[in-house]
Amino acid sequence: MSLIIQSLSDQLVNLVRDRILSGRVAPDSAIRQDALAQELGISKIPLREALARLEQEGLVESHTHRGFFVRALNTREAEEVYALRLKLEPDAVALAAELATPAQHQLAIDHLATMDQVTDAGGEGVGAFNRAFHLALLRPSGQLITVNILERLHVLSERYVRKHLEPLGRDERANEEHREMLDVWLARDTERLRALTIAHIAKTLDDLRQQLAAND
Numbered sequence: 001m002s003l004i005i006q007s008l009s010d011q012l013v014n015l016v017r018d019r020i021l022s023g024r025v026a027p028d029s030a031i032r033q034d035a036l037a038q039e040l041g042i043s044k045i046p047l048r049e050a051l052a053r054l055e056q057e058g059l060v061e062s063h064t065h066r067g068f069f070v071r072a073l074n075t076r077e078a079e080e081v082y083a084l085r086l087k088l089e090p091d092a093v094a095l096a097a098e099l100a101t102p103a104q105h106q107l108a109i110d111h112l113a114t115m116d117q118v119t120d121a122g123g124e125g126v127g128a129f130n131r132a133f134h135l136a137l138l139r140p141s142g143q144l145i146t147v148n149i150l151e152r153l154h155v156l157s158e159r160y161v162r163k164h165l166e167p168l169g170r171d172e173r174a175n176e177e178h179r180e181m182l183d184v185w186l187a188r189d190t191e192r193l194r195a196l197t198i199a200h201i202a203k204t205l206d207d208l209r210q211q212l213a214a215n216d
Helices: 008-021 033-040 044-057 075-099 102-120 126-141 144-164 170-186 190-213
Strands: 060-063 067-070
Touching: 008 033, 008 044, 008 126, 008 144, 033 044, 044 060, 044 067, 044 144, 075 126, 075 144, 075 170, 075 190, 102 126, 102 170, 126 144, 126 170, 144 190, 170 190
Parallel strands: none
Antiparallel strands: 060 067
16 A cells, blocks of 8 residues: 655645635635635645645736735636647547556546536536546556646636536536547547547537636
8 A cells, every 4th residue: 555645735735726626716716815724724834835836737826915816717718728638638538548458447437427426416526527537538648748738737627617517408418428438438449539539628618718708
């Protein structure tokens, strides 16, 4: 058994990131450092370090004399994030399909099953399981740098996924697309998988353009 020991800074990064991605801290709102530090029983120094790391990830931004704020959702960022995914993800997921082991097949199947259950239960946490499913399809590629970049892009995508799934019925459509992607991934049908991945990402971006237009 291997132990994973996290520093306080790592734990805080994960905690605050999860709150942002889950929507518990809304876009464009301030991170209340005094209240959060008191809640967690820590000083503000490690919290500021964690927020600085989250700023590097693109989830928060700092304002002089005002502190840290959760970055607002906007069309420009969505365009950039999803354009990068379109460039990197289709080839990476196709390579992963060629190399995936039976254990990695089962992991992807399990992630999709969990996402279906979460969707049926009302959608809480769907964004995180969506990210886990996509990464399960990507990691067997063995392209460590590419997968690392895509992991960061999927973190940035997660808030947009939550936005995208707001309209009624959108989550069922997304899961149908995921099931089709999984089937061809398991079958190692790389040409079809590339096409489905491109369509899935592009369709999400098209929907987001319409949803975010009113906010820009």
